[in-house]
Amino acid sequence: MAKSVNTQEIAGQERGSIDGRIVTAHGVIDGSITIENGVITELRGTPVSPNAGFHKELPTIVPGFIDLHNHGGNGGAFPTGSLEQARTAAQYHRRNGTTVMLASMVSAPPENLAEQVKRLVPLCEEGLLFGFHLEGPFINACRCGAQNPDFIFPGNPNDLEQIIQAGHGWIKSITLAPETENLTDILDLCARHNLIASFGHTDADFDTTISAIELANHKNVTVTATHLFNAMPPLHHRSPGAVGALLAAARAGNAYLELIADNVHLSDDTVDLVLSERAFFITDAMEAAGMPDGEYILGVLGVTVAGGVARLSDGGAIAGGTSTLASQFAHHVRRGMTLIDASLHTSTVAADVLGISGHAIDASNPTNFVVFDSTGQLQQVYVGNQVI
Known part of the structure; x- marks a missing residue:
């Protein structure tokens, strides 16, 4: 967690520099970043091995993290919270290095979803959120995970249009099951409004999932897997199912893969097995992220957190995450992942999914990076003219 929780201007200076090990757009260097008026004006340094990890003495500086699946944190929940509660959640993840984030909803009646995204639009307009991710309601109730099956509905393009209009252009992604009804019409809406189609919470077989992916590709809709492996049938060598199709x-090159790389939802070995240049980490965080063990809510369902693991109070299913992308980044670098690869999976790939340019650490790009100390503890977050 960042040691400072207060946001301030960069010491009132128009120009400054930071020394350390830097993951740039062109490789890793030991050197310095010069900043002027919220823009990187110069990078200088000596290239180091692409296999480099945290510097043993100097700070390590990496691109700001991008989380495309996040339900909240620090006691605030995006699906059900007030504007200020959602702001608390977004600020918590911002000061922990996530500089671009989608606020994830859970399955609910369409009118409730429309009302909630409309309530939180100001956070998008402020730049604290990048937009919204709808996790449902057009998913399969038999793979509902930590979602209320009473609020899962067949695919309905009119309902989706209602939510999109309420979001004023800030709906960026929707999780849906490949087997949901009216898939063609829903994908047409995704294409028209530039929404990501994220397939998950599904019981579909391999062929059904591949057909849905191909249909989305044909419509030029970006495809991702919603938390691969979770809330879908296990991969079997004679029945590869949705997992096999998405892999x-x-x-x-026709889909991207969300991985909750927290060693709870997926073991580290499973993460290693499926890593590629199309995979990116997410937190699937809920309001208990950054909070002590205890009782919480995800949507309308009770959640018990014990040992940092969130499970439904009724039934025990894993119910969202409590990690940050900073903690996932540091964990995997400590276990041997290179800084380049860890940045790829916590920033670069997600930027590609969202179509964001200028996010890497490079001259002329806006200031957007995270500073770790030599032990892998997050120290500061730089976003524009702010240091957090």
């Missing part, structure tokens, strides 16, 4: 599509 195959990613290998072919």
Whole structure:
């Protein structure tokens, strides 16, 4: 967690510099970043091995993290919270290094979803959120995970249009099951409004999932997998199912893969097994992220957190995450992942999914990076003219 929780101007200076090990757009250097008026004006340094990890003495500086699946934190919940509660959640993740984030909803009646996204639009207009991710309601109730099956509905393009209009252009992604009704019409809406189609919470077989991916590709809709492996049938060597289809599509360059790389939702070995240049980490964080063990809510369902693991109070299913992308980044670098690869999976790939340019650490790009100390503890977050 960042040691400072207060946002301030960069010491009132128009120009400054930071020394350390830097993951730039062109490789890793030991050197310095010069900043002027919220823009990187110069990078200088000596290239180091692409296998480099945290510097043993100097700070390590990496691109700001991008989280495309996040339900809240620090006691604030995006699906059900007030504007100020959601602001608390967004600020918590911002000061922990996530500089671009989608606020994730959970399955609910369409009118409730429309009302909630409209309530939180000001956070998008302020730049604290990048937009919204709808996790449902057009998913499969038999793979509902930590969602209320009473609020899961067949695909309805009119309902989706209602939510999109309420979001004033800030709806960026929707999780849906490949087997949901009216998939063609829903994907047409995704294409028209530039929404990501994230397939998940599904019981679909391999062929059904591949067909849905191909249909989305044909409509030029970006495809991701919603938390691969979770809330879908296990991969079987004679029945690869949705997991196999999404892995195959990613290998072919036709889909991207969300991974909750917290060693709870997925073991580290599973993460290693499926990593590729099409995979990116997410937190799936809920309001208990950054909070002590205890009782919480996800949507309308009770959640018990014990040992940092969130599970439904009724039934025990894993119910969202409590990690940050900073903690996932540091964990995987400590276990041997290179800084370049860890940045790829916590920033670069997600930027590609969102179509964001200028996010990397490079001359002329806006200031947007995270500073770790030599032990892998997050120290500061630089966003524009602010240091957090």
